[in-house]
Amino acid sequence: MNDLELYFRENKGRLIHKCVNYFDIYDQYFSIYRNREIVILEIGVNHGGSLQMWKHYFGSKAKILGIDINPECKKFEGENVKIFIGSQSDRSFLKSIIAQIPPIDILIDDGGHNMQQQIRTFEELFDHVKKDGIYICEDLHSSYRLGYGGGYKRRGTFIEYSKNFIDQLNAYYSEQGSLKVNSFTKSVKGLHYYNGMLVIEKGEVPNFQDEKTGQPALSSDVLETNIPKGLYKLAYLALYTTNSILRFFRLPGIRWR
Ligand SMILES: C[S@@+](CC[C@H](N)C(=O)[O-])C[C@H]1O[C@@H](n2cnc3c(N)ncnc32)[C@H](O)[C@@H]1O
Numbered sequence: 001m002n003d004l005e006l007y008f009r010e011n012k013g014r015l016i017h018k019c020v021n022y023f024d025i026y027d028q029y030f031s032i033y034r035n036r037e038i039v040i041l042e043i044g045v046n047h048g049g050s051l052q053m054w055k056h057y058f059g060s061k062a063k064i065l066g067i068d069i070n071p072e073c074k075k076f077e078g079e080n081v082k083i084f085i086g087s088q089s090d091r092s093f094l095k096s097i098i099a100q101i102p103p104i105d106i107l108i109d110d111g112g113h114n115m116q117q118q119i120r121t122f123e124e125l126f127d128h129v130k131k132d133g134i135y136i137c138e139d140l141h142s143s144y145r146l147g148y149g150g151g152y153k154r155r156g157t158f159i160e161y162s163k164n165f166i167d168q169l170n171a172y173y174s175e176q177g178s179l180k181v182n183s184f185t186k187s188v189k190g191l192h193y194y195n196g197m198l199v200i201e202k203g204e205v206p207n208f209q210d211e212k213t214g215q216p217a218l219s220s221d222v223l224e225t226n227i228p229k230g231l232y233k234l235a236y237l238a239l240y241t242t243n244s245i246l247r248f249f250r251l252p253g254i255r256w257r
Helices: 003-010 021-034 049-058 070-078 091-100 114-126 142-143 158-169 185-186 230-250
Strands: 039-043 063-068 082-084 104-109 129-138 188-194 196-201
Touching: 003 021, 003 049, 021 049, 021 104, 021 188, 021 196, 039 049, 039 188, 039 230, 049 063, 049 082, 063 070, 070 082, 082 104, 104 158, 114 129, 114 142, 114 158, 158 185, 158 188, 185 188
Parallel strands: 039 063, 039 104, 063 082, 104 129
Antiparallel strands: 129 196, 188 196
16 A cells, blocks of 8 residues: 555545545556655645645645635645635636646545536646646546546537547647647647546657667568559559548548558
8 A cells, every 4th residue: 555545544634535446556657756845736725635635745834725615625734735715617727827826746626526617727837837747637436437527429528529639649640730739739649548537747748750770680570561562552542542542531541461
């Protein structure tokens, strides 16, 4: 059991409410930040227990920030812990927070969990996460639950919204104007979907760059086509044209073999 889960299990202090599978994920991404001067922002303070847990885990050099809509949460402020009161749905409130805080190393959205909140929070705060930082959106179950306006492949859910991140991450390879490289493409290293949680790992990734090392050991490469050399250009042109028509209709493409 990692230190975070241990703290959670032995907690007799303020209430913490977390899904138990999160602790391993947290520890996997957060352990390198321990005992460093970092800024962590958690949206959703509730009884203040998770902020205490972060303080304990990251150590005295960490700056712990919280956002909650409930004004009572202000009482959980203390040494290295600052709480902002307001709604994560309120873009101007979120903008005002950015103006007051340093760039964030770790952001955890554990607030109201409805889709509008998750999307607006991402749109307003993602760029304020450092270029090697971590952005986490928790409790993605809301995207599937009717009570939150969710549903399988339902428009407007955070899950549907975040599926576009996968394309954006790979936009370097796009040959279509409808998918272009943007700041997300340039600043995100990885998207990690877990049960109930999305971890967005920031980090600069160079454009597609592959290399070969060592000596070839096959007499023929299976990746090469078996089409006679003379017909290769013609066949390729036919394939290319057919595939661009199929692509227009979003139909599956065809290959040589
Ligand atoms: C799941 S609890 C947070 C749990 C806490 N992080 C923990 O681990 O113990 C959700 C919190 O989000 C807050 N919340 C709900 N809607 C919000 C909103 N629109 N803006 C900010 N906070 C909100 C609630 O007041 C509640 O304290």
